[in-house]
Every structure is written in C-alpha cells, then in structure tokens.
Amino acid sequence: MISDEVRTQSNIISEYRYTTGKIDKGYNNRTLYVNVGTGEIREKPVTQMMKDKLIGGKGFGLWYLWNAVTPETRWDDPENEIVISTGPLGGITQYPGAGKSLVVTISPLTGMPMDSNVGGHFGPLLKFAGFDSIELQGKSEEDVIIFIDGNEGIVKIEKSPLKVSDSHLIGEQMAHVFSENEEDKKNVSVVSTGSAAEHAFMGLLNFTFYDARRKKIRMKQAGRGGTGTVFRNKRIKALVVRFRGVNRGLNNPVNQDILNETGVKMHREIHENDAKQNRMREVGTAGLIEIMNAYDLLPTHNFKYGSHRDASKISSEIFKKMVTQNMPDGCWYGCSLSCAKAVDNFELKTGPYKGEKVLVDGPEYENAAGLGANLGIFDPQYVIEGNFYCDTYGIDTISFATTTAFIMECFENGIINREVTGGLDLKFGNREAALELLHQMGRGEGFGKIAGLGVRRLKQIFIEKYGADPGFLNDIGMEQKGLEYSQYLPKESLAQQGGYGLTNKGPQHDEAWLIFMDMVNNQLPTFEDKAEALHYFPMFRTWFGLNGLCKLPWNDIVPADNKKEADPTKVPGHVRNYVSIFYAVTGIQVDNDEIIRQSERVYNLQRIFNVRMGCGRRVNDRVPYRSQGPVTVEEYESRAERYDGQLLELAGFDPEGKTTAEKMAVLRKYREDQYEKLIDAVYERRGWTNNGIPTIKKLKELGMDLPELLAVVEKLQ
Amino acid sequence: MIQVNGRNFTWEDGLTVQRLIELKRYIYPHKIVRINDRIIQEEEYGSTLISSGDDVKVIHLMAGG
Numbered sequence: 001m002i003s004d005e006v007r008t009q010s011n012i013i014s015e016y017r018y019t020t021g022k023i024d025k026g027y028n029n030r031t032l033y034v035n036v037g038t039g040e041i042r043e044k045p046v047t048q049m050m051k052d053k054l055i056g057g058k059g060f061g062l063w064y065l066w067n068a069v070t071p072e073t074r075w076d077d078p079e080n081e082i083v084i085s086t087g088p089l090g091g092i093t094q095y096p097g098a099g100k101s102l103v104v105t106i107s108p109l110t111g112m113p114m115d116s117n118v119g120g121h122f123g124p125l126l127k128f129a130g131f132d133s134i135e136l137q138g139k140s141e142e143d144v145i146i147f148i149d150g151n152e153g154i155v156k157i158e159k160s161p162l163k164v165s166d167s168h169l170i171g172e173q174m175a176h177v178f179s180e181n182e183e184d185k186k187n188v189s190v191v192s193t194g195s196a197a198e199h200a201f202m203g204l205l206n207f208t209f210y211d212a213r214r215k216k217i218r219m220k221q222a223g224r225g226g227t228g229t230v231f232r233n234k235r236i237k238a239l240v241v242r243f244r245g246v247n248r249g250l251n252n253p254v255n256q257d258i259l260n261e262t263g264v265k266m267h268r269e270i271h272e273n274d275a276k277q278n279r280m281r282e283v284g285t286a287g288l289i290e291i292m293n294a295y296d297l298l299p300t301h302n303f304k305y306g307s308h309r310d311a312s313k314i315s316s317e318i319f320k321k322m323v324t325q326n327m328p329d330g331c332w333y334g335c336s337l338s339c340a341k342a343v344d345n346f347e348l349k350t351g352p353y354k355g356e357k358v359l360v361d362g363p364e365y366e367n368a369a370g371l372g373a374n375l376g377i378f379d380p381q382y383v384i385e386g387n388f389y390c391d392t393y394g395i396d397t398i399s400f401a402t403t404t405a406f407i408m409e410c411f412e413n414g415i416i417n418r419e420v421t422g423g424l425d426l427k428f429g430n431r432e433a434a435l436e437l438l439h440q441m442g443r444g445e446g447f448g449k450i451a452g453l454g455v456r457r458l459k460q461i462f463i464e465k466y467g468a469d470p471g472f473l474n475d476i477g478m479e480q481k482g483l484e485y486s487q488y489l490p491k492e493s494l495a496q497q498g499g500y501g502l503t504n505k506g507p508q509h510d511e512a513w514l515i516f517m518d519m520v521n522n523q524l525p526t527f528e529d530k531a532e533a534l535h536y537f538p539m540f541r542t543w544f545g546l547n548g549l550c551k552l553p554w555n556d557i558v559p560a561d562n563k564k565e566a567d568p569t570k571v572p573g574h575v576r577n578y579v580s581i582f583y584a585v586t587g588i589q590v591d592n593d594e595i596i597r598q599s600e601r602v603y604n605l606q607r608i609f610n611v612r613m614g615c616g617r618r619v620n621d622r623v624p625y626r627s628q629g630p631v632t633v634e635e636y637e638s639r640a641e642r643y644d645g646q647l648l649e650l651a652g653f654d655p656e657g658k659t660t661a662e663k664m665a666v667l668r669k670y671r672e673d674q675y676e677k678l679i680d681a682v683y684e685r686r687g688w689t690n691n692g693i694p695t696i697k698k699l700k701e702l703g704m705d706l707p708e709l710l711a712v713v714e715k716l717q
Numbered sequence: 718m719i720q721v722n723g724r725n726f727t728w729e730d731g732l733t734v735q736r737l738i739e740l741k742r743y744i745y746p747h748k749i750v751r752i753n754d755r756i757i758q759e760e761e762y763g764s765t766l767i768s769s770g771d772d773v774k775v776i777h778l779m780a781g782g
Contacts, residue, residue: 277746278747294744294745295742520777521775522722523722523776555778563756569776
C-alpha cells in the first residue's frame with residue numbers, strides 16, 4: 001500500500017482550475033481535453049450540432065476522435081485519443097443501468113475506431129464533476145496519473161507514485177490516496193489497466209467503483225479492442241475522478257416526476273419477474289451457459305462445436321454457489337437488476353498473487369464460455385482464476401480466450417509445437433498451459449507476449465515463420481476486422497453471422513444478437529426479414545451507447561404482459577420507458593422512429609470513419625468460414641444428419657453416396673453464397689452502396705451530409 | 718404433421734405443449750407459446766393438446782449479450 005506521505009508529495013506536472021457548474025437537462029455542455037504529452041488541459045464547449053446529431057456517449061467520442069486523427073494515424077501515434085463519455089441519461093439513479101461510459105479510440109487490433117462500453121462509477125462522477133466527455137491525447141515521457149477534483153474544480157497531471165502495475169492494486173491504492181477515509185472512497189473512481197497492456201494489443205480498461213457493503217474496490221471492464229493498450233502506450237497509469245455529493249437530482253431533468261414514476265415501475269417489474277425470467281440478480285449473465293449448450297450454441301474447441309458433455313461443470317448452478325448471494329450488485333446506483341456478481345475471498349492458485357484471497361468480479365457468460373468451453377477446460381475454479389488475472393493484467397477475456405482457442409487448434413494440428421510455445425503444451429483442456437500463457441502475457445515474455453498480439457497477427461506469424469496453410473488459418477482464425485469473436489456460435493444462424501460480420505467495430509455481439517430469433521424461432525425466414533433485423537437491432541442497441549445506458553434492462557427482463565405485444569422481441573413496453581426517460585431528462589420528445597434515426601446518424605458516422613481509415617468496405621465485412629459452417633471433416637460428421645438434411649432441403653443436393661469432402665464443398669458454397677446475399681440485403685436496408693459505403697442520399701435523409709463526411713464518401717458512390 | 722416455428726414436425730397422438738417442449742429440448746424458461754395464434758399460458762402446457770395440422774409457435778424471448 002502507498003504510504004500516506006505520498007499523498008502530500010508534490011509531483012504536479014500540470015494543473016488547470018475550472019468553475020464547477022450545474023448540469024442542465026442531462027448536459028454539462030462542456031468537455032475536458034487533457035494532453036499528457038504537452039501538459040495542456042482545457043475545456044471545450046459542446047455545440048448544439050453535437051447534441052442534435054450525436055447525442056452523447058459514443059457519438060461524442062467518435063466525433064472528437066474524427067477531429068483528432070488523420071487517415072494515416074496509427075494506434076500508437078500521439079494524436080490518437082482515448083475519449084470517455086457518458087450521455088445525457090448517464091448518472092440518473094431512478095432507472096436501472098444508467099452508469100455506463102463509452103470508450104472510443106483507434107484500436108491496435110483493428111486500426112479503426114473502437115467503441116467499448118463499461119460500467120463502474122467513472123462516467124457518472126466525471127459528469128457530476130462538470131464534463132460530458134474527457135479526451136486524452138498525446139504521449140507522456142514518464143508514467144503519469146490524471147486527477148479530476150470535481151468539487152474543487154481542479155484537474156492535474158501528476159507524476160505517478162505507483163510502484164504496482166496491476167489494476168486491482170492500482171484501483172485500491174488510488175482510492176486510498178484520493179479519499180480522506182473509507183467512507184470517502186465511494187466518491188472516487190479510477191480508470192487503469194494492468195501489466196499485460198504494456199505488451200499485448202488486447203489491453204482493456206478497468207473502471208472502479210466502491211462496494212460499500214463489502215468495503216472493497218471493484219472493477220468493471222471496457223474490454224474490447226485494446227483501449228488499455230493505448231492507455232499504457234500514453235503512459236497513463238491511472239485516471240482518477242472524485243466527486244462528493246451524488247444525489248438523485250444532479251442531472252436537473254425537466255420532469256423529475258416522469259423519471260421517478262418510470263423508474264419505480266421498472267424496479268417493481270424486476271422485483272416481480274427476474275426470478276422467473278433470466279435470474280440476473282442470482283447468477284448474472286452466467287445463466288446462459290447451460291442454455292447455449294442445450295441449443296448447440298456454446299462455442300467449444302475454437303468454435304468447432306456448440307455443446308459439450310462437460311458443460312454442466314461450468315453451469316450457472318455451479319457459479320451460483322461461488323458468487324456471493326443476496327448482495328445488491330449494481331455497478332451504478334439504482335440498478336436493481338444487479339447483475340454485477342462477484343466471488344469473495346477467492347484464493348489464487350497461480351501467478352504473482354498466488355495464495356492471496358481476492359475479490360473476483362464475475363464470472364459473466366463471456367468469461368465462462370471463452371475461458372472454459374472454448375478452450376475445452378470445464379473447471380469453474382480455473383475460470384474464476386483466469387477471470388481475475390485477465391482483469392487485473394488488463395487483458396480482454398474475450399480476445400484472450402478466442403486467441404488461445406485458435407492457438408490450441410493450431411497446436412493440435414501440428415502447425416506449432418512446444419518448440420514454438422516455449423514448452424507450453426497448449427492442447428485443448430490444458431488449464432495449466434492456458435494460465436501460464438496468461439501469466440506470460442502479464443510479464444510480457446515468452447510465447448504469451450506473441451499471443452497477446454491477437455489472432456490476425458498470429459495468423460501472419462504462423463504462415464510466414466512456420467509455413468502454415470493460409471486458407472486453413474483464415475478459416476479457423478475467429479477474427480474479423482482484426483477483432484476476436486465473442487462467445488456465441490453463429491454457424492446455424494445466417495442472421496447472427498451478419499450480426500457479427502456486419503458490425504462497425506468487429507464481431508462483438510452488442511450490435512445484434514439474433515440467434516434465437518433466427519435459428520430457433522424462425523422469425524426471420526427471408527433475406528428482407530434478416531436485413532430488417534440487422535438494421536433495427538443494431539440501431540436500437542447503438543442508442544444505449546449514446547445515452548450512458550446499459551442494454552441489459554431492455555431485454556434481460558421484460559414486462560409480464562410482453563407476450564401480448566405485437567412484436568415482443570423488441571420489448572415495446574421498455575422502448576416506451578426509454579422514450580419517457582429521454583424526455584424526462586432532456587425535454588426532447590422522441591418516438592421509437594426518432595430513436596432509430598438518432599442511432600443511424602452515429603452509426604453512419606462510424607461506418608464512414610472506418611472507410612476513412614481504409615476499411616469499411618464489403619471486403620472487410622466477410623467472415624471466417626468457421627463462423628459460417630464446418631471447416632473440418634470431424635465438424636461436419638459430428639452433425640452429419642443436420643448438414644445432410646440442409647444439403648437436400650436447401651441446396652438441392654442429394655448427399656446420398658457422396659464423400660464428406662464433396663458434401664462439405666457444396667455446403668460451403670451454399671452458405672457463402674447465402675452470406676453474400678445477406679450483405680446485399682443489409683446494405684440496401686441501411687442505405688449503403690453495394691460496396692458498403694453510406695450513400696449521399698441516406699446521409700441527407702439523416703441530416704448527416706456534413707462536409708467532412710461527404711468528402712470521404714463522394715468519390716466512392 | 719404440425720408446424721413448429723414454421724418448420725415441419727411429426728405429430729403424435731396425445732401430444733401436449735409440455736411434451737413438445739421436451740421433445741424439442743426447449744429448456745429456456747422464458748417463452749411464448751401460441752397455437753394457431755392463441756397464447757397458451759405456462760400453467761396450461763401440460764394439459765393443452767396439440768392437434769394434427771396445428772401451427773405452433775414457441776417464441777424464445779432470449780435476446781442475449
């Protein structure tokens with residue numbers, strides 16, 4: 001622990017004083033700019049255009065990033081920024097799930113703008129400290145911390161006194177340094193990453209919050225796309241905000257009564273229905289494990305299969321016994337859905353903290369599915385251990401899991417061996433090897449350091465250095481646009497293949513999750529149906545990220561009478577809630593159509609940003625065949641009845657008497673052709689050209705025909 | 718033969734909603750069941766018979782992620 005003398009040491013590099021203000025209808029109308037290279041700190045006004053067209057959150061982040069970089073900017077250039085923003089509804093305490101921040105940066109994995117959403121208290125406290133966003137630019141020559149005192153109106157860049165490099169310790173020590181006592185820790189939130197982000201491209205950012213009942217610092221993660229890697233490359237050790245005085249009225253909404261009434265209705269609904277629906281308060285998202293397994297959707301062995309006989313060993317019933325029950329586990333005040341589960345007093349078995357008893361946030365579904373099933377390791381203790389170390393080292397669990405699964409398949413196919421891995425026996429199911437790979441990543445040494453570069457770069461290395469077959473690696477390497485797939489098996493759902501492939505940032509399920517609507521419910525039988533879903537749901541989900549909201553209270557709990565709605569999958573009752581609370585805070589009356597248009601403006605901005613960075617075209621939306629169908633003979637033959645039936649019924653090909661290789665080739669051609677037709681339909685629905693470029697007509701319809709956007713797309717129409 | 722979510726499924730004598738859910742391994746608890754557009758309440762799954770030719774929808778309200 002840092003000694004108290006450190007608190008009084010003067011290590012100030014730069015200081016800026018500002019006048020604290022009052023939020024007006026959800027906006028401070030100013031943001032904060034910090035350059036850690038030059039020491040410049042200043043305020044920027046939020047323009048009316050930003051509020052009208054970009055709303056907040058991801059919209060603000062993308063806009064600032066757009067104006068900070070050029071098409072030539074790489075992730076580690078000083079001009080790259082990390083922008084953290086809430087949104088106009090961020091920080092309200094009346095409605096569940098209103099503590100989210102959106103982190104935007106040029107990603108080391110994709111070379112394009114990345115957006116990653118995260119809970120924890122930083123975003124709301126930043127907002128109450130006076131800023132709708134913070135931009136971090138430049139590169140420091142020494143480790144620094146940035147401190148925002150939201151009550152005194154001071155922003156400082158200081159030399160870092162920290163001797164530790166992992167997030168669970170940085171979070172604790174910074175909370176200690178910047179609070180006056182235990183009670184005061186609730187007013188402090190710390191953003192940091194861990195030791196692995198020094199080397200790995202999949203570094204994440206941890207956002208802390210103080211758990212008053214446990215009296216512990218906890219962390220939520222902005223996991224995707226290497227935001228932590230950029231943070232450490234700028235040599236920022238910690239970003240700290242302190243604000244004392246959180247209360248229910250700080251957003252100064254135009255109609256407090258509507259906000260209160262809508263919130264009370266929602267809390268009652270959660271109280272009455274959660275135990276009968278998704279049990280978020282009991283097990284969090286880990287409850288999906290056994291369900292995905294039962295429907296053949298749980299990725300196992302690098303997405304080869306969708307179920308495994310040992311999946312019950314990592315089911316929610318197992319984790320339910322490990323996570324502490326009856327705790328109000330919300331990651332922001334007022335979230336009664338309380339899905340932020342935690343394991344208390346977990347004794348670590350490996351690594352630098354071996355023997356210590358720690359608090360582990362999670363496990364969430366992605367942790368258990370990725371670290372567990374996808375690596376063929378059905379051991380809950382190992383899942384918790386891996387979860388802890390990924391977080392504190394600053395490693396995205398999803399990218400780590402998908403990368404390690406890829407490595408394991410390469411290892412089992414003889415593409416790499418122990419000589420390459422430095423002795424690690426990286427076969428599926430080997431938990432010791434998987435954990436050692438993770439620790440190597442933390443130390444920045446051995447094969448772990450190479451693995452931290454992610455699937456796309458590993459494919460190049462394996463091809464160039466070890467003579468691997470490019471076709472096979474591109475088929476089994478589960479990345480697209482440079483980002484590793486999250487943990488759902490999309491093979492049997494064309495709509496979900498698009499839900500992953502036709503995203504802006506890469507294959508993350510937060511845009512569209514259509515597996516059940518498509519594969520099980522068969523609600524999207526035509527290309528037009530799928531295209532409509534791949535328009536509506538990504539746009540609707542984008543809206544959460546503009547406003548500082550969490551997606552889970554939208555559809556991981558639904559009203560009891562939702563089944564009577566004409567389209568229950570959209571949870572119309574909750575859409576009405578969002579219309580109400582948006583008005584209640586901002587005074588702006590919207591309807592469902594306007595929500596979609598608000599999102600479309602930002603979605604198209606992001607697409608054009610991708611185009612500007614050299615991506616964002618049809619070729620970038622194609623997906624590895626492992627996500628579309630069986631790559632290997634054993635994959636096909638494990639579900640031969642299903643595939644044979646599809647050949648006969650859908651592809652018009654009689655499989656009788658044919659070899660597996662012949663059948664696989666026909667199935668592949670059929671499925672790849674289907675995906676191309678899907679792309680055509682989705683681009684048309686979204687108002688894009690056949691090459692995936694937003695049309696000028698569409699931009700005009702949306703009021704997004706801004707000169708800087710038109711300059712990018714005009715020559716590509 | 719019946720239709721289940723728009724796909725053919727072999728009908729059997731005495732087929733109830735509960736039995737259909739078991740046969741299809743629809744373990745996800747939060748579903749909407751409709752037979753010929755009539756909503757079937759969960760407490761009626763065991764007693765509601767499905768007739769040959771019925772159009773059955775078992776909509777999983779699973780939106781994930």
